[in-house]
Amino acid sequence: MFNGYLFRKRGVFLTEDSVLKKWYLVFGGMLLGIILMVGVMTTARADSQSSLQRDFQKAAEKYQVPVKVLMAVSYNETRFENHNGKPSVAGGYGVMHLTDAASGDVSNAGKTTQSIPNTAVLHTLNKAAALTGISVTKLKTNDAANIAGGAALLADYQKKLGYVLSSDLNLWYGAVEKYSQDTTEEAAAFFADNVYRTIKTGVTKNGVTIAAQSVAPVKSQSESLKLVSMPTTTDGPEGLPIEWVPALYKEFDSQGDYGNYDLADRPNDGLKINYIVIHNTETTFDEATNLFASTPSYTSANYVISSEQGTIAEMVKPQNVAWHAGNWYINSHSIGIEHEGYAAVGGYWFTEAMYRSSAALVKYLAAKYHIPLDRQHIIGHDNVPGLTPANQKTMHWDPGTYWNWQHYFELLGVNFKDSQGDGNVVTITPDPAHNLTTDSGQTVTDDGVSLPLKGSNFVYLYKQPSFDSELIADKDFSNSTVGTTEKDDWADKAVTGQQFYKVGQSGDWTEIDYGGQAAWFYNPDNANTTAAAGKLVTPKNDKAIPVYGSAYPDNSILKKNKVTGTKATPLYEMPAGQKYVFGGEMTADYFNSHFNSNTAKNVIKENTKYVQVQFNHRIGFVKATDVDVVDQ
Structure with a gap:
């Protein structure tokens, strides 16, 4: 969220006794029934895992669209996620991201309604309904219907561009560009190139597999779209x-x-x-x-x-x-x-x-x-x-609990779940099967209103290794000594990709140094962390040291340069003996900006060295002379 200048998840017993035989017949039959039921459930589960793949195949055959093109479009729209029928922030529904602006208004957890702009790109759902004869409601909520809608759109685009419904994947580049609804050459090509890159590299997710295949799309089809540059x-x-x-x-x-x-x-x-x-x-x-x-x-x-x-x-x-x-x-x-x-x-x-x-x-x-x-x-x-x-209380908390840091960094070429060592530095990598589960009783709330657990990017931090314990709190977030489940209470949340020093383990719970406190989070068999490597920062001379929100020059230097109302102010203390993950070293400076003044002289420098650390939910800075930096 933008800010201004300064404020800115048996056996059965066999016997010849007739009575026992009767019981055996009864319970043996029940047992057999259970076994058969489990077998059916297992088969159903296996079928469920591949049903999405079959839905793609059926839709592709019906509308004469290459199945890999259809699946790759879906992957690049939603990564095969239906999001439980909820629209995206752009009003898109289902695995094919069929858009409906009229019913896609975003409500802020039941409070202020934010309207999505009413543009042509946001009406593909109604078009898909007209092409397939499937209701808008079913297109939104049923995977097979949604996929059929996407296939019908691709086929319609292909025909209207003057091309045949070919089985050749390379002859659908223009239709794929059109599916993106982009109006510029660069944006349409960016989407289509990603689709064909997905086909070339292959992907497996949510029970759907696109086997890698060499492709050479006919990009000259773009000319039929008459896009602007x-x-x-x-x-x-x-x-x-x-x-x-x-x-x-x-x-x-x-x-x-x-x-x-x-x-x-x-x-x-x-x-x-x-x-x-x-x-x-x-x-x-x-x-x-x-x-x-x-x-x-x-x-x-x-x-x-x-x-x-x-x-x-x-x-x-x-x-x-x-x-x-x-x-x-x-x-x-x-x-x-x-x-x-x-x-x-x-x-x-x-x-x-x-x-x-x-x-x-x-x-x-x-x-x-x-x-x-x-x-x-x-x-x-x-x-x-x-x-x-004082500023800590007013700082923003976006992009929030639903920003997918794991996926985002995978797109950057970094997988947080790749182990980097076996020391005491851990990377937070929440596993939905072992984090924020309904069995734990944990929730995410917005003014007390429960939000979905799925998609949350953090682990909760407790004072003791138990779900019955209080959540940790931060003196600069609120006056309370107990944390909350509120989405914007950053004080008790460690987020995907952040790294901390592992102090120890008690059963299924891991203890870390966090914001000057001892913090515990649920981590059975290290399901919610990945081993990492890195340097650690700890106070010198067994003394607590100040933690700052900047690497500013000494106050006397700022004053000498006529900078007023600004000084390096401690936010916290780093207790003696605690360790935090090193984030780099920098030399103190201050940007003394002025309107229409662009000169290196505006940058006030001083020789004080600072070390950056991952202190709590936020980063922090300590003076290099106050700490030892050691390999873990």
Whole structure:
């Protein structure tokens, strides 16, 4: 979520006794019945696992669409997930993401309704209903019907483009582009290329297998779509659908008040780009871009990504400083990416198109600016610390509990579940079968209203190794000493990809050092963690040390440079003996920005060295002279 400049889951006993024989006949028959029932259930379960594959095959045969094309389109729309009949943030239903804007309004857990924009891309559901004769309701909720709808659309697009319903996979490139509903060459090609890449590499998920097959799609079919081309003056990888939509940059009054971002020359001016911050808008794509581009809002992002098609608006060049993170130090050293969506809404899911566009962009930016692909540098807005204890209470918590960090990093080429060692550093990798299960009694809530457990990206942290224990709390989140199940209570949640020092194990529970506390989470047979490697940071001289929300220069240096109202303020203490995972070392600096002043002199530097750590849900900074950094 965007922020401004400063505020910004027997045996049977056999006997000759006649009485026992009678009992044996009764119970033996029951046992046989149970065995047969289990066999039937097992077969049904196996059938269920392959039913989706059969649904694809039947639909492909009926509408004369190559089954691999149909399955690959579905995978790139939804990864074969039906999301229990809930629409995406772009109004898409089922495994084929058939869209219905009229009934796809997103409600914020029963509170404020957010309307999805009424565009042509959001009406494929009604079109599929007309082509198949299947009701809209069934298309939304029944997998076989939904797949049939997607196949009918692909066949219709193929015919209207003037092509035959061929069995040759390579002759469907244009229809696949049309299925994306993209209106630009770059966006349509990005989707179609991903579809054909899926066929080439193969995939197995949710009981569906696409066997790898060499393909060479006929891309000249694109000409039949008469798409427009985006300008090429943007900063992003080739082929990604990015358009330049400049954020507002002007003085707002005669007192030096200006916005919505700062000119800089990163990293040439000394401001190294260390982070990419993932946000979600809590508005529509158009509302977010308009806010940054035409309103004196004191807020902006470098990029905004749409949920509908994964198209991207570049609004602030990466070398400039967008006002997005609510922490001026992080702003100065980061690139902010907004994603269209609503973090509070469980069940309304982020689209695959958006994930893929975002990952392609992040991979490009990380390589260009040498940003590590880990969760201390590719962070959520919720991982950004405040600059003061008071700021901690007001910091945002997006992209929220339903952002799929595991899948997102897989798209970046990183699998958190790949073991990296056998020491005491663990990566949080929640397993839905062993985390946030209904048997545990755990819930996720929004003002007391239960949200879906499925898709949550965190483990709860307790004071003791028991579900009956209280959740941990944070003094800078609330005045309570007990944590809550509220979606925005970041104090008691360790999120996918974050790494911590494992103190010990008690039965099914793991203890970690977390935010100056001992925290426990349910981890039977290490189901919710993966062994990792890394350096550890611990206080020197058996003394507690301060933890900061920035790596600012000494207060005297700031004062000397006439910087007022800003100083390095401790947020927490790191207790003696505790250990936290190392996230890098940096030299203190402060970006003393001014309107229309773009010079290296604006970057105030000092020799103080800081070390970054994963301190709690958020990252933190400690002075290098206060700590020992050791290999685990």
